[in-house]
Amino acid sequence: MDFALHEACIPQPKKDKNLEAFCGTDLYYQVDYSVDYSLHNWFTQLQLECVEKSSIAFIGMCFFLGWAFGSIFVPRLSDLYGRKFAFLGSMILQTGAMIGMNFSHSIPLTTALMFALGMCCVGSRALGFLYLMEMLPKRWQVPSGTILNIFDTSIPVLEVLYFWKISKEWTTFVIIFGECVGVLVIIGTLFLPESPKFLLTMKRYDEARKTINFFTQPDNQFRGKFDQEVNDHKSHFIRQKGPQGLNQSDISGMLSFIDQDKLTILLNDKRITQDLIAEEKLRNAEERQLTGSLKDLIAIRRHFINLCILLFAWIGSSFDYYLVSIIIKYLPGDVFVNAIVTNSADIPIAILAGVLYQFFGLKKSLFGAFILAALGGLSLVIFSATLPGIVPVMVLFAKGGVKMTFNICYFANSQIFPAIFAGTAFGICNLGAKIATIFSPYMAEIDPPLPMIIFTVLAVSCAMVSLLIRTEPEQQTIVKEVSSHRSTDSSKQNN
Numbered sequence: 074m075d076f077a078l079h080e081a082c083i084p085q086p087k088k089d090k091n092l093e094a095f096c097g098t099d100l101y102y103q104v105d106y107s108v109d110y111s112l113h114n115w116f117t118q119l120q121l122e123c124v125e126k127s128s129i130a131f132i133g134m135c136f137f138l139g140w141a142f143g144s145i146f147v148p149r150l151s152d153l154y155g156r157k158f159a160f161l162g163s164m165i166l167q168t169g170a171m172i173g174m175n176f177s178h179s180i181p182l183t184t185a186l187m188f189a190l191g192m193c194c195v196g197s198r199a200l201g202f203l204y205l206m207e208m209l210p211k212r213w214q215v216p217s218g219t220i221l222n223i224f225d226t227s228i229p230v231l232e233v234l235y236f237w238k239i240s241k242e243w244t245t246f247v248i249i250f251g252e253c254v255g256v257l258v259i260i261g262t263l264f265l266p267e268s269p270k271f272l273l274t275m276k277r278y279d280e281a282r283k284t285i286n287f288f289t290q291p292d293n294q295f296r297g298k299f300d301q302e303v304n305d306h307k308s309h310f311i312r313q314k315g316p317q318g319l320n321q322s323d324i325s326g327m328l329s330f331i332d333q334d335k336l337t338i339l340l341n342d343k344r345i346t347q348d349l350i351a352e353e354k355l356r357n358a359e360e361r362q363l364t365g366s367l368k369d370l371i372a373i374r375r376h377f378i379n380l381c382i383l384l385f386a387w388i389g390s391s392f393d394y395y396l397v398s399i400i401i402k403y404l405p406g407d408v409f410v411n412a413i414v415t416n417s418a419d420i421p422i423a424i425l426a427g428v429l430y431q432f433f434g435l436k437k438s439l440f441g442a443f444i445l446a447a448l449g450g451l452s453l454v455i456f457s458a459t460l461p462g463i464v465p466v467m468v469l470f471a472k473g474g475v476k477m478t479f480n481i482c483y484f485a486n487s488q489i490f491p492a493i494f495a496g497t498a499f500g501i502c503n504l505g506a507k508i509a510t511i512f513s514p515y516m517a518e519i520d521p522p523l524p525m526i527i528f529t530v531l532a533v534s535c536a537m538v539s540l541l542i543r544t545e546p547e548q549q550t551i552v553k554e555v556s557s558h559r560s561t562d563s564s565k566q567n568n
Contacts, residue, residue: 114243139191141507147196148500156204156268163196168255199499206487207270219427226419237409274493375543384505389535390478391506395513397472422473426480439481443536446474450529454522
């Protein structure tokens with residue numbers, strides 16, 4: 074954390090012989106450790122007193138460049154080889170990079186490690202969230218994700234309290250909350266199974282049953298058949314025999330695969346053949362198109378539209394969030410107090426985002442969150458000059474709204490796309506978000522009110538576009554068509 078560098082660092086004149094003896098070149102800054110906001114971090118460890126500000130900024134920029142680079146291939150690996158593989162690999166590399174940064178006294182090495190750290194974050198954060206969601210029943214996904222977001226937003230509060238009241242040394246905090254926790258997560262993940270949802274999409278049904286049974290009691294083990302497994306078996310029969318060649322013995326074999334106890338009451342039903350064939354033709358045409366390739370995201374119109382909309386929402390959320398976060402640094406008052414207040418406000422925001430998503434769904438909750446952010450931004454544009462006393466409140470509204478959109482986007486990506494390319498969709502959205510984030514610091518330095526005007530326009534645009542998300546699964550349409558087919562047959566027989 075870099076609390077008020079302009080107060081803690083005193084610019085030094087160039088071409089001073091004593092300074093050249095210390096640096097071997099010019100001295101640009103000298104840290105004043107008598108200021109409460111000064112921390113013992115990379116500034117002295119890497120001797121950044123001798124480095125231009127642009128070079129210092131590049132170290133931080135490499136984190137976002139690494140995140141964008143990792144978004145290109147790490148999520149795709151999770152769709153091909155599993156969530157556990159991508160998450161565990163990212164955690165191992167991330168923890169190793171953090172350990173290396175503790176001991177690094179080289180600017181190039183620290184810059185490279187920062188790039189690696191950013192590259193791993195897409196796996197440890199985005200894919201870690203997806204891994205968790207796919208391990209849970211749907212009714213528990215939003216509550217569990219909300220609890221995770223609460224813990225995530227609590228870390229910055231603990232960070233500020235640590236540097237304010239406990240110690241100015243950054244290494245202790247990183248070792249405890251970064252490296253030790255990382256090692257524990259790695260050890261714990263080794264004992265976890267693969268995502269059952271991923272295994273189902275890869276048609277590894279026996280492994281999926283083992284994963285489900287990993288979380289159940291010995292007397293409540295799951296030994297049945299999955300719907301997709303049954304459909305695959307049914308499709309095999311129909312493809313093998315053809316619609317005209319399907320007879321009652323074939324249907325008996327098909328049904329016995331599902332439930333032998335139901336054979337007696339179904340064997341003499343002549344409509345079984347017709348229904349099975351019709352259902353096979355209508356059954357989730359979208360699912361039959363899924364091959365796991367990147368073409369699926371473009372070929373299937375509903376998913377392509379949703380991907381474009383969520384990509385825009387991620388870009389708006391990320392750009393606006395980091396823009397307003399930088400503006401918060403310039404609020405009057407104690408830096409530590411401001412940081413605690415603004416970060417603590419994110420905790421109820423995380424709860425509210427989960428509640429809105431659970432009860433109002435994706436479109437309404439995302440629309441409402443962007444509108445809240447836009448109202449906060451518009452208030453800053455109109456009243457910041459005439460009513461400076463309420464600026465902190467308006468900033469909290471703006472930041473709170475855009476923070477909600479971030480959490481809702483995570484929920485949306487984990488639920489709206491099929492598991493076969495959910496990781497890839499996460500990666501594309503993360504790539505766009507991190508590229509947009511790179512430009513936020515430059516926009517924040519422009520004279521007001523232009524930054525908040527851009528913030529507001531982007532939030533309103535995202536709110537409008539979010540209403541176009543197509544949330545109704547194709548399966549519902551298929552079920553309606555099958556039901557209609559059966560009703561038509563029944564009415565014909567009655568007539």
